[in-house]
Amino acid sequence: MPTITSFEVADVRFPTSLQADGSDAMNKDGDYSATYVTLHTDGTDAAGKELRGYGITFTIGRGNDIVCMAARELAQRLVGRDVNAMVNDMGGTYLSFSEDSQMRWLGPEKGVVHLALSAVMNAAWDLAGRLAGKPVWRLLAEMPPEQLVDIADLRYLSDVLPRERALEILQDAAPTRGERIAQLEAQGYPAYTTAAGWLGYSDEKMVRIIGEQEKLGFTAVKLKVGGSIDDDIRRCRLARETIGPDRPLMIDANQVWDVPTAIDWVGHLAQFDLKWIEEPTSPDDILGHKKIRDAVAPIGVATGEHCHNRVMFKQFLESGAMDYCQVDAGRLASLNEILAVLLLAKHFDVPVCPHAGGVGLCEMVHHASMLDYVAVSGSWDRNITEYVDNLHEHFVNPVKVANGRYQVTGDPGYNTEMFTESIAEFSFPDGTYWAGTRN
Amino acid sequence: MPTITSFEVADVRFPTSLQADGSDAMNKDGDYSATYVTLHTDGTDAAGKELRGYGITFTIGRGNDIVCMAARELAQRLVGRDVNAMVNDMGGTYLSFSEDSQMRWLGPEKGVVHLALSAVMNAAWDLAGRLAGKPVWRLLAEMPPEQLVDIADLRYLSDVLPRERALEILQDAAPTRGERIAQLEAQGYPAYTTAAGWLGYSDEKMVRIIGEQEKLGFTAVKLKVGGSIDDDIRRCRLARETIGPDRPLMIDANQVWDVPTAIDWVGHLAQFDLKWIEEPTSPDDILGHKKIRDAVAPIGVATGEHCHNRVMFKQFLESGAMDYCQVDAGRLASLNEILAVLLLAKHFDVPVCPHAGGVGLCEMVHHASMLDYVAVSGSWDRNITEYVDNLHEHFVNPVKVANGRYQVTGDPGYNTEMFTESIAEFSFPDGTYWAGTRN
Structure with missing residues (x-):
């Protein structure tokens, strides 16, 4: 029964602005950056190493520290969770973050907090794939439709995509x-x-x-x-x-x-x-x-x-x-x-x-x-x-x-x-x- | 020639959740909060006190610290600016914040960074009103239309509201x-x-x-x-x-x-x-x-x-x-x-x-x-x-x-x-x- 024991969030920035890689009419001097989340567990993977999950969101430099701060506030909520329970209900894991109405005010579902949620949930998905020993695309693509549909966040979509149509x-x-x-x-x-x-x-x-x-x-x-x-x-x-x-x-x-x-x-x-x-x-x-x-x-x-x-x-x-x-x-x-x-x-x-x-x-x-x-x-x-x-x-x-x-x-x-x-x-x-x- | 010399950002939270004031179907337990920005200057107001500007954005609790962090990154850019030059070109002052393409990635113009910009620019407007000795509504309402139109952020609106129509x-x-x-x-x-x-x-x-x-x-x-x-x-x-x-x-x-x-x-x-x-x-x-x-x-x-x-x-x-x-x-x-x-x-x-x-x-x-x-x-x-x-x-x-x-x-x-x-x-x-x- 592995458990998520701790996490780290790193503010990683590459000096890409020096080479004009990534330059466009709006973004002339981006330093390609990652809010990089690591979820630690007390479990082991198939190779006998510590089971972990790694997640990223991408930014282009200044402000990546703000996304990291938001990611820390969100990642903290996964600490202490049972890994198997989490990966067996990734739809519920995802929705549990939306229960915080105070944080919701900062979006809802947009900007820094949403970018941070992406990084944290991406780490949870990486962990789920590693636990299953599969790429996440295959983990999902092998689920029965009735299980897969409950992964999708269908909130506010029902007027054009009711759950029955998605299924x-x-x-x-x-x-x-x-x-x-x-x-x-x-x-x-x-x-x-x-x-x-x-x-x-x-x-x-x-x-x-x-x-x-x-x-x-x-x-x-x-x-x-x-x-x-x-x-x-x-x-x-x-x-x-x-x-x-x-x-x-x-x-x-x-x-x-x-x-x-x-x-x-x-x-x-x-x-x-x-x-x-x-x-x-x-x-x-x-x-x-x-x-x-x-x-x-x-x-x-x-x-x-x-x-x-x-x-x-x-x-x-x-x-x-x-x-x-x-x-x-x-x-x-x-x-x-x-x-x-x-x-x-x-x-x-x-x-x-x-x-x-x-x-x-x-x-x-x-x-x-x-x-x-x-x-x-x-x-x-x-x-x-x-x-x-x-x-x-x-x-x-x-x-x-x-x-x-x-x-x-x-x-x-x-x-x-x-x-x-x-x-x-x-x-x-x-x-x-x-x-x-x-x- | 007063100058903006420094700033403070306070994370202010009132425990309104205790009384169910502000309770609704989405926001059951909000603690009404403010990201509170103070701009200091080396000038004096009409009453002989230090000329300052105070600005607020509103949140409902958790995450207000994240908005405060973003407000600090933005407010820093006003330090050293000449107050008269700033208030005489509030349109340009506002647009100067949009020149940072790296921060723009975190929105654009939404979520935490936009809330923080609101708090900082609200402080700049308060400062402008105090310098003029007028409520900001009157400061604006007394501007000639040709000056007032340049206060408005009309970017991305021209297909329905060209500048000529706004004027x-x-x-x-x-x-x-x-x-x-x-x-x-x-x-x-x-x-x-x-x-x-x-x-x-x-x-x-x-x-x-x-x-x-x-x-x-x-x-x-x-x-x-x-x-x-x-x-x-x-x-x-x-x-x-x-x-x-x-x-x-x-x-x-x-x-x-x-x-x-x-x-x-x-x-x-x-x-x-x-x-x-x-x-x-x-x-x-x-x-x-x-x-x-x-x-x-x-x-x-x-x-x-x-x-x-x-x-x-x-x-x-x-x-x-x-x-x-x-x-x-x-x-x-x-x-x-x-x-x-x-x-x-x-x-x-x-x-x-x-x-x-x-x-x-x-x-x-x-x-x-x-x-x-x-x-x-x-x-x-x-x-x-x-x-x-x-x-x-x-x-x-x-x-x-x-x-x-x-x-x-x-x-x-x-x-x-x-x-x-x-x-x-x-x-x-x-x-x-x-x-x-x-x-």
């Missing part, structure tokens, strides 16, 4: 799960790369990286836009010439435009046959996204990395404002809320193309995509999951990508464990790296 | 401002009370308080609902019998229902001739509020106290989901964002009826309502601002209510200064009250 979706996919697991194991899950497209990169660097990525099997290319229209026209033309007429080209504005500007700006870039415009405006502007979508079609509108909870996804999906559903494993409050959004997206027939990159997002979202394929949507024809080859070296079990696709690894848990050496070096402000910058 | 609204109201200021000074601004309606109160206590409030001139009554339908029917019947057929009766569910439940539940209470149903469901569910509104009309839908920024208000107003616009002076990021919402509400012809109560909200929102009447909507025919007679004794210049209306006080600033004795007693966890509870 029906899962039941429809259940008989053919095995076929899709076999396909996943043989082929991996479709991915695309943002590696070439950061706004801080020169044209030469962009073209070079597109070529490198093509050799790795990535056929789709995404560019950051929104700094200057002349630059964007030049860069889109260059990228389209480099990849040829048939491969997908996407653009991402990271929220810098208002609605009229988005429509005008994308209009100037439409000549380059774009698959989607990502985050054209405020992530809260559902009706604005719908206006943009109607104006720029057949270019699709993609958004979701800043969509703060399942109720917001319900707005975007029901109103037809979102063509590509970019769930984020650190923004939504763990797989409980992600599963609800996967179900909503299936119900509204919108493909899920998760946001990744950052710190650990690729590691986590490939579980969401595999779960979606096997147990929810049953399709990958329109789906591609983001991949960025950055900071994976800090992970004990990083994702594996080959032929432009996320591969099934079989690692138990959520792939969220980082090396203790990385934590020691990049903890802020007292890790060896940051302490060194003050000398 | 037009302010210009239309400008010639008759003086008449309305005179009316305000003579009559005060219409208010209603929630004093009788807390869910934790007995029937007898509710009826007694309705009677007491009537003697104070309050004609409208609001009841908390959503615990049990039988209780709600009994309490609404009793309240309606007590106030008679002509006075307004409102109900407030504090987000406890999903959409189908809200429609069904309100249907059972419609017989009591309700003016509005407040917060029937998730504050993020714009389309859900619209469905409820369409189903329960002519009962109006009121929401806004958890509406986290002006972009969300744009959704509610443009989609016709909101009949009464309940801006909150601690949820929105100060008068810069409130003014934008006042302009939106005027554009869509929806009355503004601010949320109040809590700690200091009445003190702040009466400025918003007076500004709206004088300089924006120019009307108070459909407006009533919430009033709760609770915790005002901790304020140096509390609001004054007479004949059921907020009175013009003339106090310079934002009425946000609390007594140092109150801070010393109720600071958490080391104030004398809280230290005493641990003995």
